[in-house]
Amino acid sequence: MISTATFRASRPPIVGPDVPKPPFPIRLQGYIQRGFGRGGRDLGCHTANLPDDALEPITSATEAGIYYGYAQVSNQHQGPEQKGSLGEEDLKVLPMVMSLGRNPYYGNKKTSAEVHIIHKYPTDFYGHYLAVVVLGYIRPELDYTSRESLIEDIQTDIKVALNSLDRPEYSKYSHKPLIDSSSPE
Numbered sequence: 001m002i003s004t005a006t007f008r009a010s011r012p013p014i015v016g017p018d019v020p021k022p023p024f025p026i027r028l029q030g031y032i033q034r035g036f037g038r039g040g041r042d043l044g045c046h047t048a049n050l051p052d053d054a055l056e057p058i059t060s061a062t063e064a065g066i067y068y069g070y071a072q073v074s075n076q077h078q079g080p081e082q083k084g085s086l087g088e089e090d091l092k093v094l095p096m097v098m099s100l101g102r103n104p105y106y107g108n109k110k111t112s113a114e115v116h117i118i119h120k121y122p123t124d125f126y127g128h129y130l131a132v133v134v135l136g137y138i139r140p141e142l143d144y145t146s147r148e149s150l151i152e153d154i155q156t157d158i159k160v161a162l163n164s165l166d167r168p169e170y171s172k173y174s175h176k177p178l179i180d181s182s183s184p185e
């Protein structure tokens with residue numbers, strides 16, 4: 001694994017080509033699962049976990065790492081967890097950063113895909129249907145010696161994602177719904 005210190009010392013503000021290149025775009029969708037809850041509690045960064053059976057389109061095409069793209073949450077939900085409806089702004093196609101892998105800092109046993117949607121939600125939305133389009137790769141997963149440096153890097157990932165999505169061939173993906181009216185069935 002690449003040295004965390006070396007990697008952290010020089011982070012480019014924008015990543016990837018001006019037009020998404022294969023294997024992107026990669027589309028993933030499923031009902032949001034409960035994670036360990038550490039994202040919001042320890043890191044100040046809420047994440048929506050995709051179910052394990054939703055990961056094949058990305059695990060078969062690329063490796064663990066931090067990715068960027070767009071996400072859309074639906075008011076359709078499964079299970080008893082729903083707390084209330086999300087509003088119009090919460091249901092739009094919104095920018096996201098996604099961690100794919102085993103979170104070396106926490107040493108998880110299995111691969112997960114955790115999506116942080118760059119938006120302030122009024123409530124949590126476990127059990128809601130989530131669709132994402134992954135458009136590019138930001139960096140490898142790193143192991144950290146402190147929680148503060150992980151928090152700092154997630155904030156950098158968010159800036160890099162917003163800069164990278166602010167190009168016409170990326171932002172056009174935000175103009176089309178990711179969830180059509182017939183989803184999820």
Ligand SMILES: Cc1cc2nc3c(=O)[nH]c(=O)nc-3n(C[C@H](O)[C@H](O)[C@H](O)COP(=O)(O)O)c2cc1C
Pocket residue numbers: 035036037038039040043045047049066097098099102103104105106114115116140141142143144150154157158
């Ligand atoms: C943009 C982003 C980047 C992340 N980068 C790393 C990383 O480099 N190394 C790591 O161990 N975990 C990384 N994480 C994963 C966090 O450790 C994880 O999301 C957090 O533990 C929340 O997990 P939980 O929902 O299962 O509690 C990243 C998460 C996000 C959203």
